[in-house]
Amino acid sequence: MSERLVELAKRRGFFFPASGAYGGTAGFYVYGPQGAALKRNLIESWREQFLTREGHMEIDAPTVMPESVFEASGHLDTFDDMIIECPSCGESHRADHLVEDETDIDDAEGMSLSAVEELIAERDLHCPNCGESLAGIEVSAFNLMFGTNIGPGSASPGYLRPETAQGIFVEFPQLKEYARNQLPFGVGQIGRAYRNEISPRRSIVRVRELTQAELEHFIDPETDEPPLAGVADVELPLYSAAAQAEDGDVEMMTVATAVETGIVNDWIAYYLGVAAEWYERVGVDMSRFRYRQHQPEELSHYSSDCWDAEVEVDGNWIELTGFAYRGSYDLSKHDEYADEEFTVFKQYDEPITVERPTVDPDMSVLGPEFGSEASDIAEELQRLAETDPDAFEGETVTVTVDGDDRTIPIDVTGFAVEEVTESGEHITPHVIEPSFGIDRLIYTVLAHAYREDEIDDEPRTSLALQPDIAPTTVGVFPLMTKDGMAERAQEIVERLRSDGFTVNYDDSGAIGRRYRRQDEIGTPYCITVDYESLEDDTVTVRERDSTEQDRVAVDELRSHLRSRIVTS
Ligand SMILES: Nc1ncnc2c1ncn2[C@@H]1O[C@H](COP(=O)(O)OP(=O)(O)OP(=O)(O)O)[C@@H](O)[C@H]1O
Structure with a gap:
């Protein structure tokens, strides 16, 4: 399915490889008109759910930061992936992915460089590009940050941020002032991050310029408790570290039970609950969704609990979001390296x-x-x-x-x-970090909405996107362009646009073809102006998935559509 989805994405303007006129650069994508609108809707929905409703702040920090920031954060030393270069064709591969793809080992990322090198030799793995044996070839660490110089010369090295989070941690001394030095408080940031991935793949699933939406929730671990009541009954599909180790299954459990049994940290459980409801609302198929706990060897030394939201697409599980309990690690490091205090005075x-x-x-x-x-x-x-x-x-x-x-x-x-x-005393807050990747979410929402069926004996492709996430909300067509139908349709377009709907006007080709075009971009409703409309001021409103049609008075279109489109 993924090839057909990628083909549709390009043809209909969701996403396509960037700089194609110059041969393209792997790992960089353009969101076309439909994709940019879909992305905007998803980001807006995230902002509403994770910042506005939670009462958290949002900031917008630079994407280039000085080297000292990444010395303190540890990225300079440890933000590495394992690389192996084919001696024959020169192609570079991510060594841990090679092992995962070619053997029954699921998680090679947590292994040492030498262990992966040995495995490649032992199993005699070959270059996926040219077929040459990679046995005996060195596996080394490759830092994923894009470096640059700030200003002329090389005196001030800088890096494109590999995650949005550091912009929040670094500004903590200022941000805590806005929170009036009171814990808990949360700060979110939505924006670009850059990772010089060794082998970008699966279109927008692994890119070199990505968009993240991250939240850093600062708490006093001794006194602050998450507001669990609101999510206590939310069902979580949990794939615990223990279940993974024993070849067990995902277990459905409410947030309340997960906290009671101690399987998940209570703050993480809170965000798993909020996110599960949100994912469902934006169109993730929850029967192909799970929360996978990190194995002890996968955990960073400072993180006491970490779960990834994962989705299944074409038989593969993709990480969508990481939820980590980061303790006081980030703020302590900046406190140690920087000149300001990264603590809060607790009265x-x-x-x-x-x-x-x-x-x-x-x-x-x-x-x-x-x-x-x-x-x-x-x-x-x-x-x-x-x-x-x-x-x-x-x-x-x-x-x-x-x-x-x-x-x-x-x-x-x-x-x-x-x-x-x-x-009182100065304390270093602990941090809970839900870290969302927007590109992978776009891919998932499209993949889970992708349908192929037959309507009137003709094959059709459609995207069953959630109505309030779809890039276009209404298509408006005159049955024919003559006898005033086009003018009447244009009037309806203007009216709906001024009511805030995203409207696509289309008067070319047979009506059936026009429906198909809208189905392919996931437009939930199409309005047709016909001869009857000219007489009684009604139109047909056709619903995408069922293809059922209603006759609706033009004056009632706004409320008819609103009641169906606004789902949250
Ligand atoms: N190269 C990338 N392309 C697209 N999205 C990404 C990429 N790297 C990370 N993300 C997104 O950002 C989120 C948070 O980043 P995080 O550092 O936790 O990812 P990660 O564990 O390094 O991902 P992976 O193991 O897949 O490389 C991920 O869950 C993912 O959605």
Whole structure:
């Protein structure tokens, strides 16, 4: 089906490879008029569901960021895929995908480079392009970020962001001000991200320039709880890590049960519930949908729970969204690398009195053996006294100055205990991240809506898209262009457009052909103006999937269509 879908997508203006006039560049696609409208509708629906209804903020940050950001985030060191290059034809392949495609191993991504290299040799896997054996060929790490220089020269390296999330984390010190320093709060961002994929494939499923919609929900893990009541009864198709390990099946479970049994983190479960309802509403076939938990070896070291929304298309499971509990990892890293504070001040209900070690700022107490370092050591000791008072409980205390550990006997530090009143503490929020890929969602919605059937003994192809997601909502046709029918149809077009409908006017070819054209772009309703319309001001309204026709007064078209199109 996917070839026919890709052919239809190109012919009808959903999507097609970019820069075709210059031979094309793999991994870059253009959304044509229908695709751009479909994408806009899906994004709008996401924004409404995950930001507006949840009361979260939205930002729009740059797509180019300096190297320091990606040093802190870890992308520079670890945002790698495994690459193997064919010595004969020179084609590069993603080594883990090669193993997954050619063996019964489902997840090679979590394996080490050497393990994948060994497997390729052991199973004598061949180049999918030219057939040459890849046994003994090195598998190495390839960083997926697109690099650039900011300004002339090479003094300021930068990167195209590989995900929208960093734009949110980096701006946390400012964003927390907008949230008045109160947890929990969420910030979303919808926009382009760039990944120099080794082998882009399956049209818009794996591209090098993609669109993501990401939400970072910042919480206090000790006190904040998700609003589970609203989604408690939502059924989740869960494919747990345990079920995967035992060759088990997907298990249907409500959000409430999933939380009770502890199979899913409660915050993740909340978003799995919200997303399951939303996916169904935008047209994902939920009988071909599951939530797959990451296996322990797949989890990033900082992530305690992670589930992917996956859909089946043409017998393959595709990852649509990642839902991750990221702990305090991202903010802690930026706190460590950047100059600002990535913490939130948490006010206690009542101020508390605590004993705090303090360090005499008079350097002389450190003694002459500490020489010119004395003031740096005293400063570090004071900082430690504020952040980790327990460090002063032994006979010595260790601080790091200029990269060297200095062990100082407590009795020379001028150490004293003071009683202080504290009204709160600085905490690093934890993060729950639902990360949606919009391109894969577009592909899925189209693939799950794709139908081939017969109407009046003629084959027809249609897209059973949800009415409020379809790029065009109404097609308007005059039966013939004569006797005032075209003019009447044009009047109806104008009226519907001013009512906010996306309308396509078509007066060329037989009516049956015009219906087929609209069916192929998923237009849910078509209106025909005929001779009767000129007499009694009624038109036929034909529904796409059933092809049933109603006779409706022109004055009632707006309410007739609205009641059928607005599903949420
Ligand atoms: N190259 C790509 N093309 C299209 N969409 C993508 C691509 N990479 C990621 N996405 C989308 O962004 C979402 C979040 O990104 P994430 O980093 O979790 O993906 P990922 O686990 O790296 O994906 P994969 O394992 O398929 O490469 C994915 O669920 C997917 O929908």
